[in-house]
Amino acid sequence: MGDREGIFAGNDPFAIAKTWLAEAEGTEINDPNAIALSTVDAHGLPNARMVLLKEIEGQDAASGGAFVFYTNYESRKAQELDHAGKAAFVMHWKSLRRQIRVRGLVSREDGPQADEYYASRSLKSRLGAWASRQSQPLDSRATLMAEVAKITALKGPNPKRPPFWGGFRILPLEIEFWADGAFRLHDRFRWERCDATSDWSVQRLNP
Structure with missing residues (x-):
């Protein structure tokens, strides 16, 4: 495990991520759980956008440990x-001067x-x-708000989760923990495993 200590300590x-x-x-002032999620399309062209991470499952979970977020299944992301079955993300905290980078396999939740989780959201978010x-x-915001009003009347105060909306679980094969260092001599530790049942190996990286 090398010379890991302090904020990097643990097996x-x-x-550590939690x-x-x-x-x-x-x-953090806003959205400490925001991640920059990266995907690729059918032509290999990359895409990135911010989404909110909703859960970190420990490695004792049935999944073998994963990062979970939710979205519309008909969205581009x-x-x-679904097409690639793989994704990456970075979670950066400016106030802490730390970040976590993850690469892994993807499955639906x-x-x-x-x-x-859907039931725990505010009513307006569920209707949205x-x-x-x-x-x-979308031709205008007015069109969107009209659709919201229509759905509100149709679905009532306790709408069920839409069949086209749910979660994605990212099963990490690589996790890198990074912390800012003086004179840009940062601390970096990369965790790697072959699959969810394999042991992790950890290596310190040059800044």
Whole structure:
């Protein structure tokens, strides 16, 4: 495990990630759980956008440990995730001067866990998920708001999760923890494994 200590110490990268995120929740002004998610389309052209990470599953979970977020399955990001089956993201905290980079395999979470998360959202967010045809052309905001009003009348105060909306689970094969260092001599540790059942190997990287 090399000379890892302090904020890098431990044998479970998911536990380290959870600790860093918890610290960021007390220092970041907005959305400490924001991640820059990267995908590629059918032609290999990359795409990136910000999404909100909703859960870090520990390596004792059935998935073998994963990072979970939710979106519209008809969106461009979802189509690219389904096609490639792989993704990467970076989570950066300016206040802490730290970041986490992840690369791994992707699968859908569209069962009871997705239902539970959807039910926990505000009513307006749940109705918005029904109304938005995410990534599709929109002629005006008025059209969108009219669709929201229509859905509100149709679905009522307790709408069920749309069949086209749910989660994605990123099973990491690589996790890199980075912390700012003096004179740009940063600390970097990369965790790697072959699959969800393999042991992790950890290596310090040059800045």
